[in-house]
Amino acid sequence: MVCDRAKETHQIAEASQARNEQLRAAFGLSEFYKDGSSMDPQRKAKEQAAQALAAAQKTYQSVLSSSVALEDYMRN
Numbered sequence: 001m002v003c004d005r006a007k008e009t010h011q012i013a014e015a016s017q018a019r020n021e022q023l024r025a026a027f028g029l030s031e032f033y034k035d036g037s038s039m040d041p042q043r044k045a046k047e048q049a050a051q052a053l054a055a056a057q058k059t060y061q062s063v064l065s066s067s068v069a070l071e072d073y074m075r076n
Helices: 002-026 043-075
Strands: none
Touching: none
16 A cells, blocks of 8 residues: 555654664764765864854743743733
């Protein structure tokens, strides 16, 4: 059946992603690592910029949720 094949394909893709994450962790690769980037002389700077951006976005989301919670509290 076509539906069963689609389901199997998704399960295979999920298993592959999980395996890739385990390998990434085992080899100590950053979540921002890109294949072939070891040949890029600016790789470290790009990875650090990506990490800084991710941290800033996380902080912004925390501040945003805190301010929304404060607004909700002040309304009541």
